[in-house]
Amino acid sequence: MSTTTPVSDTVIPQLRQDLNGARxxxxxxxxxxxxxxxxxxxxxxxxxxxxxxxxxxxxxxxxxxxxxxxxxxxxxxxxxxxxxxxxxxxxxxxxxxxxxxxxxxxxxxxGIEVVDDYFLSHSMKGVLSSGPGGGIYHAIIGTLEQVLLATAMAAPIGLLTAVYLVEYGRGRLAKAVTFFVDVMTGIPSIVAGLFIFSIWNIILDFGYSGFSGSLALAILMIPVVVRSTEEMLKLVPNELREASYALGVPKWKTILRIVIPTAIGGITTGVMLAVARITGETAPVMMLVFGSDVINENPFKDPQQSLPLYIWQQYAMVNNEYGYARAWGAALVLIAIVMGLNLIARGVARWRSPKAGH
Structure with a gap:
């Protein structure tokens, strides 16, 4: 004997009215x-x-x-x-x-009024801070070298750490690594600068240089790369790994040939987010790089300028219209550099991402 409760005659019309009512x-x-x-x-x-x-x-x-x-x-x-x-x-x-x-x-x-060929191709050598003239060529060189050095150090470390946490990480060591990555994510930039200053400049007795600033920027960059890469690797379907294992491919080769290429677009985007995060840092650069008015193309020796520090120095001059103009021009160039790096990263990600049918 069926015990099914009959649907009320008023329910179905009401549902139809809700689904097909006025819009x-x-x-x-x-x-x-x-x-x-x-x-x-x-x-x-x-x-x-x-x-x-x-x-x-x-x-x-x-x-x-x-x-x-x-x-x-x-x-x-x-x-x-x-x-x-x-x-x-x-x-x-x-x-x-x-x-x-x-x-x-x-x-x-x-900033558009001050940005021209002269502004982009000259330094502040011999230019009065309170007067007209001067450019940001030396700051552009310093920023690019410091960011590239920091990326060269932080990106491989962050990628390998993320691969370990996703593919191999088990037990207490993985939990400890995750904990320290979370702690590093919230470290203020000035603390990273103080740490490198204590180790690199005081204990090891190295002087001011672009490389010392890159060390602090790399510390700030690593947790961002680890977290973003970790999430991208988790999005790779396990079926791809299992199919590779079924064909007898070792785990390390599966990670190298299957997992990383599949997630390369997201990994590249995460690295560029980390680059954008460190490009505008001022405190570590002020403490470790010190700044300079002349062109220094060697990041491993002597003080070096950078765009964030240049902007701060120019804007710190009170009631100086020339300094304000140079600061806004440098800020515009800094935004353009970060935007250009992101566009390049997207192009690389599209080029290296797996294509349908391959």
């Missing part, structure tokens, strides 16, 4: 956004709010409220909750992008 037009979110911005700006102007940020927050709040209320009225509460969650995501995205765009635009506006 708002596709242009509704854009229209609501435009209306919210207009009303928000009107409220901000009427209330005499000086900050445009307040106008934006009012507009964002109105957008969320109107979107939810309109969707609940027409489509029902279930669909309204979905639209509200989507609206929150869009608002959060816009709030995150606006400062980035504003910073980029302002930097371009302030």
């Amino acid at each position: 708002l037009p596709k242009w509704t979110p854009a229209a609501v956004a435009a209306l919210s911005v207009a009303v928000g700006c009107g409220i901000g102007a009427a209330a005499d709010l000086a900050s445009k940020l307040q106008w934006g927050l009012i507009s964002a709040g109105l957008f969320l409220l109107v979107s939810y209320g309109l969707s609940a009225k027409v489509e029902g509460r279930r669909q309204a909750k979905d639209r509200f969650a989507t609206s929150v995501i869009w608002v959060s995205f816009i709030l995150a992008v606006i400062p980035l765009v504003a910073l980029t635009v302002y930097t371009v506006q302030q």
Whole structure:
């Protein structure tokens, strides 16, 4: 005897109504956004709010409220909750992008006037800090050499550490390595600089150089590379490893020929994130590299300049319009260098990533 409870005759029509009910037009979110911005700006102007940020927050709040209320009225509460969650995501995205765009635009506006061939091809040798002229050629050379040296040290160490944690790591040693990587992730840059200064400069008695700054930058870079590479290696399907093992391929060769090439795109992106993280560091460079007004192409001897330190030195000169202009120009060049490195990394990742059918 069947004990199945019959479905009520009113349930199925209700479900059909929920699934096939009225829907708002596709242009509704854009229209609501435009209306919210207009009303928000009107409220901000009427209330005499000086900050445009307040106008934006009012507009964002109105957008969320109107979107939810309109969707609940027409489509029902279930669909309204979905639209509200989507609206929150869009608002959060816009709030995150606006400062980035504003910073980029302002930097371009302030720095584009001073960036020219002379600015990029000359140093500050013989130039008064309070006067016109001077360039960032020596700072560009120092930044590129210091970052490349730090990457050459940190990337292999980070990659091998991540491979160990994902492919071999078991027991107390793996837990200890994971713990120290987590601790290193939160180390302030000044602490890394102090550590290298104590070991390299005081105990081993080496002088100021670009290489000593690279050592501190490598310490800051390693945990970022380890964490990003570790996550990318975990995304490689285990079926690829098992298929390789089934063919009799040793584990080390499977990692070298299968796992790493499959994850090379993500690994490269992680390395470039670490490069971007250290390129703008000032404290370790100030402490270990010391800075210089002349061109020093040897990172292993004598003080050397870098773009972050150059920006700080120029902007630290109070009421000096020439220093401010040089600082903004150097900041623009620094952003361009980081952007260029990221584009190169993406190109390398696309070139080296596995292709379909291969």
